[in-house]
Amino acid sequence: MQVQRQYRDDLTNRVRVLTVLVAVGLVVVGGGFWYVQLVQGGHYRELAENNRLRRMAIRAPRGLIYDREGRLMVENAPSYDLLLDRSRTRDLEESLEYAAMVLGRPVEELRKALDAARGQPASHPVPIARSLTLPQVAKFSAVALERPEFEIDVRHLRLYRNGPQVAHLIGYLGEVSEADLERARAEAEAREDGDRRDGADGVEPRYRMGDLIGKKGIELTYDDMLRGVNGERAVVVDSRGNLIQEYGRVDSDAGDPLRLTLDLPLQQAAERVMRDKVGAVVALDPRDGAVRAMVSSPSYDPNLFARGIRAAEWKELLEHENDPLQNRAIQNQHSPGSVLKIVMAAAGLSEGVITPSTSVHCSGGTVIYGRHFKCWKAGGHGTVSLNRAIAQSCNVYFYHLGRELGIERIAKWARAFGLGERSGIELDGEIPGLVPDPEWSLRTRKHQWFPGETISVSIGQGAISVTPIQIARAVAAIANGGTLVTPHLVEGAPAPTDRVPVDPRVLELVRQGMASVMQPGGTAYWRSHIPGFDYAGKTGTVQVVGGRTGDSDDLPWKLRNHAWFASFGPVEEPRLVVVVLNEHGGSGSSGAAPIAKVLYEEYFEVGDRAPGAARPGRPAGQVASSPGPAAPQPSAAQAPPAGTE
């Protein structure tokens, strides 16, 4: 204590010196402010007014998109925008009129664009016209001296080379919306943890006003990869806006290119055959779920969105009776019809309810639960075992199988094959479909499950509804020996797989049944077999609910049956699954199977597309000669009557 007291005066003196140092420091800093604010204040005021330093975004080029062979599908094309700097014009109205004259556009259109930016500072150039032609660009460049208010900005627009052929997969871009911005802001805020000092403007949100971002399809799902990171540069400009000096720059980081699993020629072939129809085609590799083609018809041109869709065009798309914006492969659900019989067969064999030799007599119908259920073949199939029941799609066989299985086991196996759930493909808006069971009935319909409904579901009618991609996934599992793959569009994308708990020998029997469909006596042989190429399939025909329905040409299109075809090929070593849904296309054998045939011919270069085969020089739109609603129907003898074929 004594020692401490002895040194205390020393301490106090040193603290006093420290105080003086701090005070001197504050005075020096105050002098700095005096110098900058009072002595040089005028100079800095001028700088502030002239605003000579500008930060400009360097837009990152968006990643290109290729098909599996590296064929370019989506690229970026330059587009020239006209900007108006309101702080440099003497007479705003005159400038607008001049621009309207050069562009040949109404002056109101330009004024509207200008009004949209009213809240921004005058020195902030405003885009008043987009997509200028090169002569127009040249014109504005030529008058740059007299009219410093105009600037040309180069943007890169998305160019969808294959337009409507791939619209539903690739999707499109759109200007970032208020909601997107709000979400990005919330994300940035969440990242901020209430406290973060980042040196910049807090945490930068992912998007900025005016950014183009993916709105649908691949462009949406892989937006973060494709978009890249915008750069920025700070430049000094003179009063004319000419660049004098670059102060600094951060280069943009280009978006990553994407390589799709898609096979462009196959996609195009599928699109051509579907063009005048309504429906969807899915083709995928059963070994890993890589999607080779996915077409939804009718389609739309994504390039409309790239350049900014006009209100009238948007209205037309929205009001089109067949909804071109819908991706029918994943967003439209229908009963699977007889296509479900392949799952029923696997279920029956697995549960031990039937053996390959179990046979049922079909006399054209049967009575179950006191109700008469018809087979599509009025005269009956006679005595059929499993293989023939699949090949000829005998309803009576599956009515009995369904009664033995019961709805719970049917539902269990349908779900095991991925029906009634989203396939997991990386596209937005996929719907799950529905596999009904008594529990669902009580919960949703508030009434008991009726035993008769089980019989309807046995042949894929009734409450069960699926999407084409689900059927493709189920067929892939049958073709590959029981692996439930995740359909995917981007090469190398993680695609988890699942196992269907089924004996491989069961699947072999189902495959044999499907192969018989394409052999003499099978439902799809007559129209769709390809000489020299063995593939397997299953037809399905779904009755349109209500009134007099069927396949016949006499019926209004809207009342005709929906045609399904689910297939894989080659039979040994399957490498492609093709599923076709042709809405109001008639029967599966006439309305759907011939479409799949075209795809196999294209993909494996067999049949009409075989090397050396006579290749008629048909125009592109007519390569597919399958019957559509407009094509002549063959005689009624081949076209099965109403009901599930």
Next chain:
Amino acid sequence: MTTGIPISEERPAFRNLSGMDWALVLSALVLAAIGVATVHSASAEMPIDYLPRQALWVGLGVLFMAVAGAINYRTLVDLALPIYLMGLGLLVLVLVAGEVGGGARSWLEFGGVGAQPGELAKLTTALFLARYLAGVNKRYLGVKELAVAGLIVAAPMVLLALQPDLGSAVMFLPMLAGMVVVAGLKWRFLAIAALVVVAAGAGVWFFGMQDYQRQRVFTFLNPESDPLGAGYQVQQSKIAVGSGELAGKGYMQGTQSQLRFLPARHTDFIFAVLAEEWGFVGSVAVLGLYAIFLINALRIGMRARERVAVLLVVGLVSLVAFHVLYNTAMVVGLVPITGIPLPFLSYGGSFTLLNFAIVGILVGVDVRRYVNA
């Protein structure tokens, strides 16, 4: 140990709050209020308005201040070693499990709220260093004592440098210098040396260099600063400050800050926003408030009777004073840009809490100066 002073140990420290240094507390509160208002103006064009958050931090800060003042600093001194080790432990934890923000792994998450243990480490290190230096019963520190003091400070500095957060690490040096000098360094030599360096540096800076050369020095000193170049920030900050001229452009009217020209304007460059909107008058007024705060804080050190109290006060005030001087000098372009926030004004949770905790400790030291240990 008891001397003749007739005050028992049971006497509550806060029985007479008039013994508190009200000028110190009030200047801090006024600065914080100005800070909240300026943060609002600075974030007007940002996606997030930082006003509510900063107001919350200031409110919590006042709470921290009260708690820190209520705790007897002698208890803290007794526990200085475990507290210091806990501070180091948190810095290690941050390296292992921290969150990355602003390029450095300096954040710990507690149920969605982030905290920077680096700020806490400044306090714990000052406390332990004060205890160590107070125990040295010599008129001047020897080489051994200096080495130990250096090690005490080096440990958190190295951990911070590993994040890497060099800016925060460097903040320990003025604290060390202040405490060592007051503890008994032959400071005259140090002061002479420092003066020579400062004078020579300033002379070359103002008279021997062109603007672009200074720019290069900035860039050289800050290779990892804003990639658009330190020159951009300095220029923008000076344009903002300078264009404020005498009376300023008015609250929320600063064109430079409102037009997003000024980077980090709610944190490190908050004073530039203030100077642009309130002019030289405002700048000097706020600098005056800092003068009141710092001088009153150091007077607590002069009044204190215990060596450990003096050293603790000096360490904490050096820390705050350096932040204030460096940040304001940086904003006006006198020193190179580094990420040093301005106490009480800059937006930031951990930093605001730290500064109010310091005020609390200072007040706590002051009101207990007659109480016997």
